[in-house]
Amino acid sequence: MNYVSAENLSKSFGIKTLFENITFHVNEGDKIAIVAKNGTGKSTLLKILSGRETASEGTVVINKEIQVVLFDQEIDFNSSQTVEEFMMSLDSAPIVALRNYHKALLSEDPNAMENSLAEMEIHKAWDLENEMEQILSQLKITNLEAKMEMLSGGQIKRVALAKLLTETRAQHKHTLLIMDEPTNHLDVEMVEWLENYLSKSMLTLLLVTHDRYFLDAVCDKIWEMEDKNLYVHNGAYATYLENKMIREENLDATIDKANNLYRKELEWMRRQPKARTTKSKSRQSDFYETEKTAKLDTRKASLELDFEMKRMGNKILELKNIDKAYGDLTLLKDFSYQFQRGEKVGIVGKNGAGKSTLLNIIQGFEPKDAGEIETGETIQFGYFSQKGLIFKEDQRVIDLIKDVAEYYPLANGKSLSASQFLRLFLFDDQTQYSPISKLSGGEKRRLHLMHVLFKNPNFLIFDEPTNDLDLPTLTVLENFLLNFGGCLIIVSHDRYFIDRIVDHVLAFEGDGKIRDFVGNFSEYREMKEVELKNPVAAKKAEVKIEPAKPVEKPAAVEKKKLTFNEQRELKNIESEMPKLEKKRAAILEQLNNEKDYDKISVLSKDLDDLSTELENFEMRWLELQE
Numbered sequence: 001m002n003y004v005s006a007e008n009l010s011k012s013f014g015i016k017t018l019f020e021n022i023t024f025h026v027n028e029g030d031k032i033a034i035v036a037k038n039g040t041g042k043s044t045l046l047k048i049l050s051g052r053e054t055a056s057e058g059t060v061v062i063n064k065e066i067q068v069v070l071f072d073q074e075i076d077f078n079s080s081q082t083v084e085e086f087m088m089s090l091d092s093a094p095i096v097a098l099r100n101y102h103k104a105l106l107s108e109d110p111n112a113m114e115n116s117l118a119e120m121e122i123h124k125a126w127d128l129e130n131e132m133e134q135i136l137s138q139l140k141i142t143n144l145e146a147k148m149e150m151l152s153g154g155q156i157k158r159v160a161l162a163k164l165l166t167e168t169r170a171q172h173k174h175t176l177l178i179m180d181e182p183t184n185h186l187d188v189e190m191v192e193w194l195e196n197y198l199s200k201s202m203l204t205l206l207l208v209t210h211d212r213y214f215l216d217a218v219c220d221k222i223w224e225m226e227d228k229n230l231y232v233h234n235g236a237y238a239t240y241l242e243n244k245m246i247r248e249e250n251l252d253a254t255i256d257k258a259n260n261l262y263r264k265e266l267e268w269m270r271r272q273p274k275a276r277t278t279k280s281k282s283r284q285s286d287f288y289e290t291e292k293t294a295k296l297d298t299r300k301a302s303l304e305l306d307f308e309m310k311r312m313g314n315k316i317l318e319l320k321n322i323d324k325a326y327g328d329l330t331l332l333k334d335f336s337y338q339f340q341r342g343e344k345v346g347i348v349g350k351n352g353a354g355k356s357t358l359l360n361i362i363q364g365f366e367p368k369d370a371g372e373i374e375t376g377e378t379i380q381f382g383y384f385s386q387k388g389l390i391f392k393e394d395q396r397v398i399d400l401i402k403d404v405a406e407y408y409p410l411a412n413g414k415s416l417s418a419s420q421f422l423r424l425f426l427f428d429d430q431t432q433y434s435p436i437s438k439l440s441g442g443e444k445r446r447l448h449l450m451h452v453l454f455k456n457p458n459f460l461i462f463d464e465p466t467n468d469l470d471l472p473t474l475t476v477l478e479n480f481l482l483n484f485g486g487c488l489i490i491v492s493h494d495r496y497f498i499d500r501i502v503d504h505v506l507a508f509e510g511d512g513k514i515r516d517f518v519g520n521f522s523e524y525r526e527m528k529e530v531e532l533k534n535p536v537a538a539k540k541a542e543v544k545i546e547p548a549k550p551v552e553k554p555a556a557v558e559k560k561k562l563t564f565n566e567q568r569e570l571k572n573i574e575s576e577m578p579k580l581e582k583k584r585a586a587i588l589e590q591l592n593n594e595k596d597y598d599k600i601s602v603l604s605k606d607l608d609d610l611s612t613e614l615e616n617f618e619m620r621w622l623e624l625q626e
Contacts, residue, residue, distance in 0.1 A: 001028040003066050003176050003204055004049060009058035011044055018044055021058070022230040024223065028174065031198075031205040033215045035240065036225035037426070038442030038470045042208045045225070046070065046178050049206070066174040066204075069167055073180050073441065073468075075160045079149035083141060083159055086148055087132060090167050094125040101125070132166045138193050139186075140351075154185035154351060161186075161194070168203060179207040183214055184467045187351045188493050188521075210466055210474055212237050212496040312341055312458050315376035316487060317362065322371035324357060325512075331357050333512025335371070344481070344488040346498040348521055349508025355491045356386070359461055362489075382457025386464050389448040391436045397447060398422060398432040404454050418454075425450045426473075442468045449477070458486035466494040495521055573617050580614045 004026040011018045018041030026032065034042050047053035048060060050070035062068060077086055088099050097119040104116040120126055136144070139158040148156065161182065168175050183191045195217045198205060209215050215222075215237055222240040224231040231247070233240040317339040324332040331354030339345070347355050360366035362373065363381055391400055398418055407415040416424070422432050425446055431439075439447065445468040452460070460481075466474060474497065481488060481501050492498045498505075499520040507515045507524060517524045562570065587607045 001063070001065075001174070002026075003028060003030075003063050003174070005061045006049075007059050009048070009060065010056045011041060011048065011053075012056045017228055019225060019230065020228040022228075024230060024232070026176065026204065026206060028204055029202070030221060031203075031219045032207070032221045032223055033219040034206070034208045034223045034225060035471050037472045038440060038446065038468075040225045042225060043073070043180055046180055046206070046208065047072075049176075050178055062176075063174075066176055068176045068178065069164060071161065071164045071177070071179040071182055073184070075156055077148050077156065077160070079147070081148050082145050083136075083148065083151075084144040086159060087136070087144075087163050087166065090163065092167060094123040094128050095167075097123045097125040098128055128166070128169065131169055132162070135162045135165050138197075139190055157185045158190070165197070175203060177203050177205050177207075179205070179209075181208055181210070181468065183209060183211045183493070186493060188348065188495065188525075189350060191493060191495075210469060210471055211494055212471070311378060312486060313376045313378040315374065316341060316343075317376065317379060317459070318372075318374045319362070320372040320374070322361065322373070323369040323512075324354065324361060325369060330512035331508075332361075332368075332514070335512070335514050337506070337516070339487050342485055342487065344484075344501055344503045345490070346502035346505045346521055347489060347491045347508070348493075348498070348505055348524070350510075353508035353510065354512075355508055356463055359383075359463055359489065359491065363461065379459050380455070380457045382452045382455055382460045384449060384452045384460070384462045384465050386467070389436070389444055389451065393435070393437055395436050396433055397427060397436055397439070400436060400447070400451060401454055404451065408454055409456060421450065421454060442470055445469050446473060460484065460486065460488045462488070462490045462492070464492055465490065466492060466497050569620075573620060577614065577617050580610060580617065584610050584614065 002025060004024075006025075007023050008021045009023070010020045018039075034045070036042050044053055047070070048055050049062070050068050052070070081089070088095060088102075090096075097116070100112075101116040101120055104112040107113075136142070136159075139162050141155070141159055141162060148159070151159065164177075164179075168177055182194065186194065191211065191214060195214050198218045205218070207219070220235070222233040222235075222237065224233060224240060224244065231243075233243050319335060319337045322332050322335045324330075335358075347358065349355055357366060361368050363383060389400075401418040401422060405418070407417055408421045409415050419429075419432060423429075427443075427447070431443075436444065436447065449465070449469070465477070469477070478497065478500055488501070490498055490501060499522050502520060504516065504518045505521055505524045507517060509515055517527065584607065587603055587610065590603055
């Protein structure tokens with residue numbers, strides 16, 4: 001069954017064209033993800049399909065038998081409503097029946113009760129209330145009497161999501177569910193629940209998301225919006241990347257051929273033939289088309305970030321026995337950690353567990369209850385917060401950057417002006433001199449990221465950096481962070497992003513307990529699943545120090561004498577071990593003073609090899625001594 005058909009669809013705002021002459025179809029059962037840079041029209045296209053925007057040109061035909069439901073990034077609600085009133089404000093017949101049934105329960109009118117019972121039967125609404133409660137419970141919305149105005153932004157998003165999923169279940173007709181960044185402000189547990197819910201449902205789905213694990217689990221088709229066109233890819237995210245690479249390689253080959261033909265045709269055009277025959281006019285027309293192809297610029301504007309990071313001293317950051325609580329809620333309990341040079345740490349846990357509080361304590365934004373923090377004198381934090389960019393209402397984009405510095409130092413000794421740096425972040429000249437208030441949400445996040453990096457920090461702290469950033473920008477940011485020589489802390493619910501970047505994980509497990517796990521987030525989750533499935537084995541695996549039981553003293557054993565070769569081996573070990581210790585100390589000293597990331601990697605490997613060799617010597621020395 002065909003749900004939506006669009007033919008030659010175009011949308012422009014003034015002189016800016018978002019997309020042009022795109023044609024597509026949505027059929028029953030399709031689960032489609034839209035991938036594109038911010039500002040290319042993803043959200044606009046969703047609003048056109050939901051009837052909130054109109055196209056500049058082209059036609060959109062939506063099947064009369066389907067219901068289109070949009071989950072937008074901006075949530076409309078009445079602040080004076082309770083959560084329950086907000087949930088029950090839907091207009092679908094089953095919800096209306098359920099609402100009338102609740103009213104009849106409060107009244108003493110037998111006729112009202114009889115009518116409401118009949119209405120519940122007609123619209124099959126008996127199971128709906130139970131399903132609504134289950135969805136709210138899964139999304140951690142428990143207080144239905146809370147006023148909407150008292151909820152945080154994340155809680156409002158979760159309540160709106162619960163209302164949307166309830167609405168889709170209440171509809172008896174076919175539904176096209178349109179979702180714009182549904183995973184923003186959800187913790188990993190909720191994202192995985194939503195992922196499982198949508199992947200198993202029979203819904204027809206069209207969504208925009210930056211979460212690549214979510215995309216792969218839920219969607220089987222990708223629409224790529226680029227250069228005003230729409231490209232359709234059947235399959236997973238990896239298939240889309242492969243198809244995109246092939247398309248760009250083919251385009252490059254076409255441009256090379258056009259350039260060769262262009263040079264020949266240009267020579268002919270310059271002769272300015274006097275005879276304007278049909279043949280010559282046709283040749284001129286072909287020339288202009290060839291010229292257009294030859295002059296295509298396939299070099300995409302990208303974030304090529306290679307700055308001259310400020311040198312880090314021997315002391316980085318050390319947390320000693322940190323406590324933090326709010327009343328009976330314990331967030332941090334006797335937490336200690338010492339950061340090493342070049343360390344990339346991921347911080348994970350449920351919303352409200354204390355992740356952002358730890359970041360604030362580290363930077364001195366929030367007081368600790370107990371403990372000590374020692375920060376190296378050379379450390380300069382760069383903080384990318386959830387709160388977003390702080391700016392004056394009429395402040396221009398370029399002025400915000402110039403307030404930090406006029407120039408940005410590069411690793412090769414050169415520098416970029418503020419305007420050049422803005423271009424790297426995909427801000428054209430016109431946008432640079434526009435008020436920040438006119439930017440889209442994604443563009444503000446990108447400007448915020450640039451503002452942080454322009455300060456040239458050597459210790460980056462990112463609190464949910466992936467929210468509202470498009471996938472192309474995220475990919476470049478990931479590549480930059482992988483090569484970043486300083487320290488990095490990332491709080492993120494984006495599993496793909498954190499898996500790719502971090503060396504190990506600090507997991508907030510509740511009641512002030514923070515587990516330091518060596519590995520990425522997916523490996524940590526696998527370990528937790530093993531613990532949940534087999535808690536007895538997990539408990540046995542824990543190292544416990546128990547008082548030694550008294551044992552009978554064994555009979556004295558005659559000590560075996562060493563052979564001549566063993567005596568010589570022992571003597572050799574005793575002479576070599578001090579040399580290895582000295583060499584190890586020298587490498588450690590180099591590591592403390594080295595700032596080149598590649599050299600640090602080589603030295604770290606040398607240190608591992610040397611430590612292994614020293615350990616083998618020690619074990620053999622003990623054997624010979626015994």
